[in-house]
Amino acid sequence: MDMKVSKKKLGLKEKYQHMTRGLGWETTYQSMDDVFPFVKYEGIKIHDWEKWEDPFRLTMDAYWKYQAEKERKLYAIIDAYAQNNGHLSVTDARYINAVKLFLNGISPLEYMAHRGFAMTGRQFPGVGPRVACLMQSLDEIRHAQTQIHSISNYNKYYNGFHEYRHMLERVWYLSVPRSFFDDAVTAGPFEFMVAIGFSFEYVLTNLLFVPFVSGAAYNGDMGTMTFGFSAQSDEARHMTLGLEVIKFILEQDPDNLPIVQQWIDKWTWRGYRVLTLVGMMMDYMLPKRIMSWKEAWEVYFEENGGALFKDLARYGIRPPKWLDQIEQDKDHISHQAWATFYNYAAACNFHTWIPTDDELDWLSQKYPNSFDKYYRPRLEHWREEAKKGNRFYNKTLPMLCQTCQIPMIFTEPGDPTQICYREVDYKDNKYHFCSDGCKEIFEHEPEKYIQAWLPVHQIYQGNCFNEGVDPTAEGFDPLAAVLDYYHLNFGRDNLDFEGSEDQKNFDEWRGMATKNV
Amino acid sequence: MHIDLRTVSIKPQRQTFDHIARRIGPDKAASRYQEGTLDVQATHNFHYRPTWAPEHEIFDASRSAIKMADWYAFKDPRQFYYGAYTLARAKQQETAESNFDFVEGRGLADTLPAELRDTVLKLLLPLRHAAWGGNMNGAFITAYGYGTALTQPCLYHSMDQLGIAQYITRVGLLLGDDVEVLDEAKKHWMEDSAWQGLRRYVEDCFVLKDPLEVYVAQMVALDGLLYPLVYETIIDNVLASQGGTPIAMLTQFMTDWYAETRKWVDATVKTAAAESPENKAQLEKWITHWRDRAAAALMPVAQIALGAQADALTSELVGQFNARLAKAGVSL
Amino acid sequence: MSKVFIALQTNDDTRSIIQAILADNPHAICNEQPAMVKIDAEGSLTVRRSTIEELIGRDFDLQELHINLISLTGHVDESDDELTLSWNN
Numbered sequence: 030m031d032m033k034v035s036k037k038k039l040g041l042k043e044k045y046q047h048m049t050r051g052l053g054w055e056t057t058y059q060s061m062d063d064v065f066p067f068v069k070y071e072g073i074k075i076h077d078w079e080k081w082e083d084p085f086r087l088t089m090d091a092y093w094k095y096q097a098e099k100e101r102k103l104y105a106i107i108d109a110y111a112q113n114n115g116h117l118s119v120t121d122a123r124y125i126n127a128v129k130l131f132l133n134g135i136s137p138l139e140y141m142a143h144r145g146f147a148m149t150g151r152q153f154p155g156v157g158p159r160v161a162c163l164m165q166s167l168d169e170i171r172h173a174q175t176q177i178h179s180i181s182n183y184n185k186y187y188n189g190f191h192e193y194r195h196m197l198e199r200v201w202y203l204s205v206p207r208s209f210f211d212d213a214v215t216a217g218p219f220e221f222m223v224a225i226g227f228s229f230e231y232v233l234t235n236l237l238f239v240p241f242v243s244g245a246a247y248n249g250d251m252g253t254m255t256f257g258f259s260a261q262s263d264e265a266r267h268m269t270l271g272l273e274v275i276k277f278i279l280e281q282d283p284d285n286l287p288i289v290q291q292w293i294d295k296w297t298w299r300g301y302r303v304l305t306l307v308g309m310m311m312d313y314m315l316p317k318r319i320m321s322w323k324e325a326w327e328v329y330f331e332e333n334g335g336a337l338f339k340d341l342a343r344y345g346i347r348p349p350k351w352l353d354q355i356e357q358d359k360d361h362i363s364h365q366a367w368a369t370f371y372n373y374a375a376a377c378n379f380h381t382w383i384p385t386d387d388e389l390d391w392l393s394q395k396y397p398n399s400f401d402k403y404y405r406p407r408l409e410h411w412r413e414e415a416k417k418g419n420r421f422y423n424k425t426l427p428m429l430c431q432t433c434q435i436p437m438i439f440t441e442p443g444d445p446t447q448i449c450y451r452e453v454d455y456k457d458n459k460y461h462f463c464s465d466g467c468k469e470i471f472e473h474e475p476e477k478y479i480q481a482w483l484p485v486h487q488i489y490q491g492n493c494f495n496e497g498v499d500p501t502a503e504g505f506d507p508l509a510a511v512l513d514y515y516h517l518n519f520g521r522d523n524l525d526f527e528g529s530e531d532q533k534n535f536d537e538w539r540g541m542a543t544k545n546v
Numbered sequence: 547m548h549i550d551l552r553t554v555s556i557k558p559q560r561q562t563f564d565h566i567a568r569r570i571g572p573d574k575a576a577s578r579y580q581e582g583t584l585d586v587q588a589t590h591n592f593h594y595r596p597t598w599a600p601e602h603e604i605f606d607a608s609r610s611a612i613k614m615a616d617w618y619a620f621k622d623p624r625q626f627y628y629g630a631y632t633l634a635r636a637k638q639q640e641t642a643e644s645n646f647d648f649v650e651g652r653g654l655a656d657t658l659p660a661e662l663r664d665t666v667l668k669l670l671l672p673l674r675h676a677a678w679g680g681n682m683n684g685a686f687i688t689a690y691g692y693g694t695a696l697t698q699p700c701l702y703h704s705m706d707q708l709g710i711a712q713y714i715t716r717v718g719l720l721l722g723d724d725v726e727v728l729d730e731a732k733k734h735w736m737e738d739s740a741w742q743g744l745r746r747y748v749e750d751c752f753v754l755k756d757p758l759e760v761y762v763a764q765m766v767a768l769d770g771l772l773y774p775l776v777y778e779t780i781i782d783n784v785l786a787s788q789g790g791t792p793i794a795m796l797t798q799f800m801t802d803w804y805a806e807t808r809k810w811v812d813a814t815v816k817t818a819a820a821e822s823p824e825n826k827a828q829l830e831k832w833i834t835h836w837r838d839r840a841a842a843a844l845m846p847v848a849q850i851a852l853g854a855q856a857d858a859l860t861s862e863l864v865g866q867f868n869a870r871l872a873k874a875g876v877s878l
Numbered sequence: 879m880s881k882v883f884i885a886l887q888t889n890d891d892t893r894s895i896i897q898a899i900l901a902d903n904p905h906a907i908c909n910e911q912p913a914m915v916k917i918d919a920e921g922s923l924t925v926r927r928s929t930i931e932e933l934i935g936r937d938f939d940l941q942e943l944h945i946n947l948i949s950l951t952g953h954v955d956e957s958d959d960e961l962t963l964s965w966n967n
Contacts, residue, residue, distance in 0.1 A: 039719075041958045047719065048712045051728050052678040054736060058749040067598045084954050087941065089709035090639040095944050097636030100629040102945075114556065140586055140694075144605075147688035147701060156678075160708065163685055167705055170698060171628040174582035178629075181581055185558035194565045198590040211593040214604055235949055239885060239914070246913035254913055258887050262947045269954045319912060333951050336880030339967045340953075482591045516564065538556045 045086035050079070053156040065154045071217040073289075074282035078155030081277055084269035092164065096171070103175060103259045110252040111182040117542060120248045120316045122187075122535035123526050126379040127245075127314035128180060128253060129189040133378060134206045134306055135237070136176040137197045139260075141210040143169035145221055152218040158277070161270045165226075168263040175256045182252070186538075187531050189378040192516040196378055199493065200515050201484035202306075202370075204434045208481060209303045213296075215477070219278065220292050226271035228296035228349075232334050234264055237307050240325040244315040272337075279344040286345050291473070297349035298466040302433040308363035309370070312392065313384060321395035322363045331356075351466045354442045360399040361445055364392075365438045368407065372423035375508070378517055380526035383412040403445050420525065424508060426485045431460040431478055432467035439463050455479065569618070579625035584618055586694040607692040612758040612818050612825050617693030619821065623813050624699075624806065631702050634806075635709070638799055642713065645795040646720070654792040655721050662790050663721055666781075669850045670797075671722075671731030672741050673776065674714040676768075679748035680707035683764040691757040699810055703765065706807070710800055717796045740850060743843035758818070759832055765811045767836035770870070771844055773804035774863050780851045812874045819875040829876050837867060837878065879921040882952035882963040886915050892946045898929040914948055922952070922964035 039047070056064050068075070087095075109115070119125065143166050150162035184190035197203050213224040242257030278285050308322035320328075338348040367381070374381040384392065389408065392400045411421055427436035441447040451462040455475045462468040471478045487493050491500055494510045512519055521530050561567065562576035565585045570576060576584075592603050602609060607617065614620075626634070649655060655663075684704025691697040718727045735741050751763045777800045786794045794801075815833075819826040841864050848856035868878045884899070886892045888910070896915055900906055906919040917923065930938045940961050952963035 039725075041956065047725055047728060048715050051732055052674060052711055054675060054732065056749045056752065057736075058746040059753045064749070064752040070598070085941075085944075085956060087944075088712050089635075089705060090642065090712065091941055092705075093632055093635040093639045093709070095941060097632040098945050100632055104629055137588070141588070143701075144587070144689060144697070147685055147697075148690075151682065151685040151689050159685075163681070163701070163704060163708070166685075166688065167628070167701060170701065171632075173586065174578075174628050177581050177586075178578055181562065181576075184563055185560060186556070187559070191560060191564045193563065194585050198588060204593070207588075208593040211604060215594040215596045215598075217598055239916075239949055243912045243914055258914065258948050261949050262887075262944055265947050265950050266944070268949070268951070272953065332881065333883075336882075336951065336965050336967070339880060340965050343966070477594050477597070480594045482593050487591075534559075541556070 041086055045083060045088065048088050049083070049156050049160050053154070053159075061154060065152055067152045067218055068154060071219050071288065073219045073278060073285050075155075075278070076281055078153075078157070080280065081155050081157035082273055083157050083161065084273045085266050087164065087266075092167075096168075099259050099262065100171075100175075103255055104178075106255045107175075107179050107182075107252055110179075114538070114542075115251060116183055116186060117535070117539050118249045118251075122532055123380070123382060124248045124250065124314065124316050125183060125187050125531065125535075126189070126381075126526065127241075127310045128183055128250070129187075129379040130306060130310055130314070131253070132176065132180045132184075132190055133193045133196060133200075134203060136173055136180070136193070138206055138210050139169050139173035139176065141214060142225060143167075143173060145210070145214040145225060148214065149218040149221055158270075158274065161273075162222075165263075165267050165270060168267065171263065172256075172260045175259065179252045179256045186534065188518065188521045188529075189380075189531075191522075192378070195516050199484070200378060200517070201373075201376060204482065204484050205306070206303050208434050209299055212299065212477075219288075222271070222274045223278075223289060223292040224296040224299075226267065227275050228271075228293060229300045230264065230267045231271040231337065232297060232330065233300045233304060234261075234268070235329040235333065236304060236325055238264060239329065240320045241307060241311055241315075244311060244317075244319050247317050247319050248315055275341065275346075276344070279341075279346070290346060293346065294350040295470050295473070298351055298464075298470065299433065301355060302435060302463075302467070305362050305366045305435065309366040312363040312395075313367045313388075316388075318391060321392075323359045323395060326359045350469075351464070354464070354466070357442055358439070360396055361403070361440060364396070364400065364404040365440070368404070369427075369436060369438045371411065372421065373427075374525060375422045375424075375519075375523050376512065376515075376517075378515075378522045380524065380529050380531065382526040383408050383415070399445065415525075422524075426488060428461055429483050429485050430463035430467050431481060431483070432462060432470050434481065434483060435463055437461070437463050577625065578629065579622070579627050582627035583622075583694050583698060587692075587697070605692055609690055610692065610756050610758045611828050612756075612821075614693075614818070614821055614825075618695045619817050620693065620695040620814055621817070622695070622699045623809050626699055626702055635706070638802060639709075641802075642799045645798055646716065649792045649795055650720060657789075658721070658792065659789055662785060662788055662793075665851050666785065666790065666793050667718065667721055667727055667731070668734070669776065669780065669847065670714055671718045671727060672735040672738075673772075674711040674718075674728075675732065675735045676744060676748055676772070677707045677711035677714065679751065680704070680764055680769070681711065683751050683760050686752075686754075686760055687757045691761075696757075696814070700761070700765075703807065706803055710803070713797070713799055717793070720796070740846040743845075744847060747839055747843045761814070762829065762832040763836040763840075765807075766815060766833055766871075767840045769804065769811070770808070770867050771837070771840045771860075771863060773800065773808075774866065775844055775848055775860065777801045777804065779859055779863065780848070784851060808870075812870065815871065815876060816874040826876065830878065833871060833876055834878055837864065880965040880967050881918050881920055882923050882950070882965060883916055883918045884923060884925070884950045884963060885917070885948040887946045887948060888913055888915055889946065894933040895925070895930055895943070895946070898933055899923070899925055902926050902929050919963075922962060924963075925961040927959050 146162045146166035146169060150159050150166050153159045197207060213221050238257050238261040242254055245257060246254035278289055311322045370377060371381045389405055393405060414421055429436055437448055437450060439449050441449045449464055451468040453460045453468060453471060488511055493514045495514050498510050517523060526532055561574055566576045566580055569584055587605055596604060681704045684700045684707060687700040688697045688704060691700060735745060751760055754760050777797055781797055782794050782801060819829050841860060845856060845860055848860050852859055871878055886896060899917055900908055903919055903923050906917050906923060909916040909918060927938055927940050950963055952965050955962045
């Protein structure tokens, strides 16, 4: 038999090109404008989608192969962790509260990212970016599900996890991460990509996954460590997509620059505000610490972000606005956030505590410019008061920032003793803000932000009571009624860690493991 | 000190999350499919309306004419969550890989009769664009559909269609002399009269606004006729009997994929139709319309391989399609 | 010069990969953290397939990196033989 000369072997780039690029076509039975209706209204001009550079060139068969490998490893560990009561091997049961915050505040965002990338994955006319977006959409449902599955075992034994889906849409502090993602998906496809693909994935998620997840490992939580790192391995692809998107948009037309710059400013600030929660997790909720929030910020934002923005300077991009304030804030925000949750621990689905002396010393050492001066005395005061039986629970509802929805807890740039307030009058109403950044974001799109479902406003308007509850009845207890609406079990999900059911159970179960009963 | 934690027998406080327990009962452990699917999508207190569609909420059931009291009545019989899905596809891709290796390694492509090889290239390669259309349509439902039980498998379907487009591309690169076969196939897709009905069909799907109508047009009608016609009838039967078995090996992924996926499609149609007489009537109207269009669009495609037999075989497939849908509760 | 980095999970699969990266990039600095290894390098960093293959004694597809990758920074240029991370500054 004649053997034909074997065909030229195609290289990765060339092969991928054939596997994707040629698939799309210029529609003629329907106009391209009708097929891709959302691609022009944001003002971004794209002249040639073929100029798109594919960052990673995974065909679907390779994707299935490698992702299945990751999934096999991950679920083997999740199973082993559950079967061996791995939750009892964490350093200290306080740690579990960080996992609660993760499931309640972060996992639902993964799901939103899945849907958001499906939207952009449908709306972009270019084949390359569409495929990359859809692959990311697929990864994001993976992240939502692997987190739910890993944390499911904690839910079986500990409080505060059981109603994460219900609470997401109701509990006051969860409107912070949720409104962030609602903001992104209600924007157009290009803004979504800059918001999530670039600002969040590239500039900020390393802060969430790398130091925090490494911290989880350090605290004996192999389950969280595994899903965290496994998710972050997809993140490497996502970050690269985010960077390619920015370069692509900027290279297409000089008119795109000011639009993109405004988005970078907005979304770096929005994302930075959301990460306050992560800062607090790192500084206060990991019993064994590897890195302070400030250190993580310096490595992953200042150093990496600095290199990135230096690189983008050739397109005319400057570093995001309000960096000088962000630079000052790194000494403060984690402490300000923890103090707030300590205050409002009655309305929270996780426990709070005053750090031990060792931990206070660690914070003093990591935050020499701020902790002893502003935060340690307050924590020690609260500890003394609690010892005397005066544990302070704040029952006054806080004013929220109209944009980021965080209570007004942040301080003036340059004066950590003064709360920062800004306000804007718009159409006969007064709107309040935590910062210049949030105020400016509002002013750019007031019609969007006046729609915000602010939890405190909603409580005052009577929208956060269960059906049939009569607020005019004698002896009506508004806080209790709101907690009912949240499905929060008073005394089990909330209040101090000290004396909690979680603490008692963990000690008892671990005792059973270490002693002969 | 080593602690053997496994020996501790402790009683769980609860079996699953409350929103799952409200659906399956409090004392049951939930499956990974259930925990990863049920109520995962947000439904209340959205913060902002989409700037691209202010008339709707971010997720809004009113985008469809199909009404469901509970959008989690839909169930994927395969129980695909991401992990189960990727493991299933990884296994299939392994088979596909060894099939490609087998055909390539033994030079089987070169043993094909030239006429048959040309037929395959003419028939199969333009279908990579139809699969790309399937990817677009699946993405649309994932983006704008309501409820994870429906949207999740649509993304899997969408990515499967991309995978299929890529497998077809590989067949083309294996059988064709050069990468130009891809350009030629695209030219046929764009200009050849045999393909214009199908291309128009796919493009018309791109501008539909109702996610369930897209579902009917793509997953029910087009997939429901195209896969039995091209892969089961033409490749696995007709061409295989003419010495085209290697081709059937290269498209095994598509055959297996369709056999699996149609069960999910049947379950979806059945659930939606059983919900109300209004849904049933709406589905009958849509399915009839898109079935007739799909059958007409596929006729000239069938002729490429079947010639004069195309008419009879396609009518037979439409009959089987009707019988299948009747079982799902839709009488056509 | 700005720094790029690649972070990998610490396990048996990555031991040789890390060794190969450090051999090919003498300017790189290896930074061990709980459960992960972060390799920082000024300017650019190249992961070379051939070096990994020599160490593990079998064929290696650079896309296998995805299985144990945690994170990276810099522009990515991926071919069959090399994966390069770099900044243009």
